[in-house]
Structure formats: structure tokens, C-alpha cells
């Protein structure tokens with residue numbers, strides 16, 4: 001048996017290169033450890049602007065190069081004040097997860113291996129890991145086991161992938177071959193979505209030439225109204241795609257999948273579920289009820305870089321009918337050593353060449369197991385309830401949403417006061433929660449997405465909000 005590691009008698013160039021990798025990995029590891037060990041206590045918002053950072057890094061393209069170790073040091077030290085502490089357990093901005101250690105380790109291996117993960121024949125190792133991750137995800141999320149799973153840069157591109165399959169399939173059923181003939185002259189597709197859909201659904205539709213959605217009113221928690229959806233479906237004809245939502249970014253609410261999918265399927269529509277963070281509710285026995293009926297949809301998209309806490313970037317596209325996905329995203333060329341039709345990763349994602357971005361997902365699933373994933377999801381939801389209870393009990397604070405999952409929206413008596421609170425929190429730097437508008441009011445939104453947000457961090461969060469409110473109160477001009 002030949003051992004790949006000892007086969008070549010490496011020349012001195014090879015040895016120098018190996019030494020250079022060692023020194024670089026060691027130095028990068030040291031910088032990474034310094035960042036990670038400080039991330040819990042450092043101020044969460046960035047402390048410098050992009051312009052400042054350019055000055056620190058040096059703006060001129062150097063004529064002569066710089067030694068590699070100096071480049072790494074310059075990068076790590078130069079960029080540090082311009083980084084945001086996304087990994088902090090009190091980071092509640094947008095919907096952004098941190099990174100579990102095992103996922104970080106796996107991600108570094110992905111970079112070191114540098115596998116182009118488009119084709120099974122060239123990297124059976126990376127493909128095997130991603131396929132296992134895909135099978136486990138379908139199992140955990142209770143989705144049809146024969147579905148295709150594609151790893152994308154994020155939920156936006158996962159939505160794009162699913163919607164590409166949807167577009168081709170609804171046109172194919174209408175007798176139109178979009179791959180051959182394009183969209184021009186074909187039947188118009190009605191793309192229907194709730195008024196509180198995520199903006200990236202529009203983006204995915206725009207990339208696909210579908211135009212802006214026909215919007216359907218939502219209820220007070222942001223769930224699509226099924227009666228209004230039925231009306232919208234009846235109000236036209238021809239191919240249709242309906243986008244539903246598992247996890248509203250303001251309320252965390254889940255659409256009524258049973259009702260909405262039945263209505264959409266009765267009208268012959270393809271149903272896509274945007275579950276960028278909410279799909280994970282299905283992996284928890286105590287929260288699974290939120291997703292009841294969603295397995296009847298045709299496609300689902302989610303992120304691993306949010307709730308599962310793998311490093312950026314990893315989104316996941318799931319399509320019930322593998323043939324539809326392959327027709328939309330596959331490509332055939334004589335130089336590609338295709339294994340068999342439908343078996344290669346590039347047929348399930350927009351990219352041909354890409355990193356093995358599904359590997360960290362496998363590592364987290366392997367490390368947590370079914371029970372650990374459920375615990376992770378339950379922990380996030382529990383922390384959200386803790387914040388809603390604690391912050392909601394502070395004077396003048398109103399919790400606007402039913403806290404069913406990981407999102408909490410609060411407001412003070414005026415929009416100006418609500419915005420001042422968020423700004424105060426930002427400036428103090430211990431808790432990051434951003435403003436938004438919901439239910440026609442300014443809100444401060446806590447999105448619990450970090451695996452380290454536990455009861456102690458929730459207490460610190462509530463204390464920080466209490467302090468900010470007291471400071472704002474003290475600043476108010478005295479009433480005559």
C-alpha cells in the first residue's frame with residue numbers, strides 16, 4: 001500500500017512550504033484565540049469605521065511584498081477594532097448565530113482541505129460528509145427523506161435555489177420549457193406571499209425574473225391570512241408559487257401551514273417555506289407543533305449559520321422533487337466527470353465550484369446528536385422567554401409579540417424613546433439589539449440566536465436594559 005503522505009521525497013521547496021503552513025497556522029490560531037477569548041466581554045459594536053481600518057491596514061498596494069507572518073499580524077491587529085462581536089452571547093442583532101467550537105474546527109479543515117465540492121467523483125470525502133449532513137437534516141426536521149438537499153451561501157440563495165426549481169416545475173406543468181425558451185412569451189407566474197414575508201423572498205424572485213409578489217394580508221402576529229390567500233389564488237389563473245414562512249423576524253410566528261398549503265395545492269401552486277431560522281423548531285419535540293403540516297410543502301429553505309451556530313456561510317435548500325431541482329440547477333458538460341444524473345452537489349446549488357460548506361453542519365449534528373440539537377433550540381426559545389419576562393417587567397416596556405420562538409419585540413411609549421433605548425444599548429456595548437418597525441411602531445428587537453445565551457446572560461441582558469432605561473429617565477428634562 002502506498003502512503004500518500006510519504007510517497008514523495010519532498011525537496012527543500014516542499015519543506016519550506018510545509019514550514020510556512022505550520023507557522024501561519026500557528027500564528028492565525030493565536031490571533032483567533034485572542035479574538036475568541038475576548039468576544040464575551042469586549043464591547044459588542046465595532047469601535048472603528050471602515051475608513052479607520054483602511055488607514056490601519058495601509059491603503060497603498062505594496063510594490064514589494066510583505067512576509068506572510070507580518071501580513072497575518074497586520075490583518076489581525078489592523079482589523080480588530082472594526083469587528084463586531086457577533087459571537088457574544090448578548091448579541092441579539094438581526095438574526096445572526098455564533099459559532100460552536102466544533103463547527104469552527106470543521107470549517108478550518110474545510111479551508112485546509114480546499115476541496116472543490118461540485119463533483120462527487122473528485123471529492124468523495126467531502127461529498128459523503130455533506131450527504132450525511134443532508135440526510136440527518138431531513139430526519140431532524142421531519143421532511144420527506146427522498147428530498148434533495150443543497151448547501152448554499154445563505155438562506156437567500158437557498159430560497160433562490162428552491163424557487164428556481166419551483167419556477168421551472170410550474171412552467172413545465174403549464175407546457176412551457178423555461179430552460180429552452182426562457183421566460184419571454186411564456187405563461188406569467190403568480191408569485192404570492194404574505195405581506196410580512198422576509199425581504200429576501202423578493203430578492204430571490206427578482207433574480208429569477210418573477211417580479212414583485214402579489215401580497216396577502218397578515219394577521220396581528222405576521223402570519224399569512226389563509227382566507228386572504230385563498231382569495232388571492234382564486235383571483236387569477238395559471239402557474240403559481242406561494243411562499244410561506246416558518247419564523248417571522250419580528251414575532252417569530254409561524255404560518256398556518258396545514259390551511260395555507262391545502263389552499264395553495266388545491267390551486268395547483270408550488271409551496272415554498274422560508275424557514276431561515278424557524279425551520280429548526282421542528283427539531284425540538286416541545287416546539288415542533290409550530291411547524292405542523294409544513295412537511296406537505298414542495299420546498300424549504302433554512303440557514304445553518306443562524307440557529308445551528310456554524311460559521312458563515314451556510315444556507316440549506318431542500319426540494320421534495322429531486323428532478324425539479326436538477327432540471328433547474330444542473331449542468332452537463334463533457335469535461336465534468338458526472339457520476340450519474342442527479343448525484344452531484346453542483347446540481348443542487350447555484351455554484352459549480354464551491355467550498356465544502358456543509359461539513360461544519362455535519363460536525364455540529366455529530367457533536368450534539370438529536371437530543372443536543374433539541375436542547376440548543378429549546379435553550380434559545382427559553383432565553384427569548386426570559387428576556388420577554390425580564391425586560392417586559394421593567395417600567396414603561398411593552399412586549400408586542402407572542403413569544404413563541406426566539407424573537408422578542410419591545411417598545412416604549414413613543415418611537416423616539418424606543419429608538420433612544422436602542423442607541424443607549426449600542427453605546428454601552430454590553431447588549432446589542434437593533435431597532436426596526438413593526439405594527440406601525442418603532443421596536444427594539446431581540447433575536448436570540450447564540451448557543452451561549454443562557455440564564456445568566458439573560459439576567460445580564462435584563463440588567464443592562466434596566467440600566468439604560470434608568471439613564472434615559474435621568475436625562476429626561478424635569479416636568480414642570
Ligand SMILES: *Cc1c(COP(=O)(O)O)cnc(C)c1O
Nearest residue numbers: 095154155156198200274276303
Ligand atoms: C436571515 C433570513 C433570510 C436570509 O438569510 P441569509 O442567510 O441572510 O441569506 C431569509 N429569511 C428569513 C426569515 C431570515 O431570517
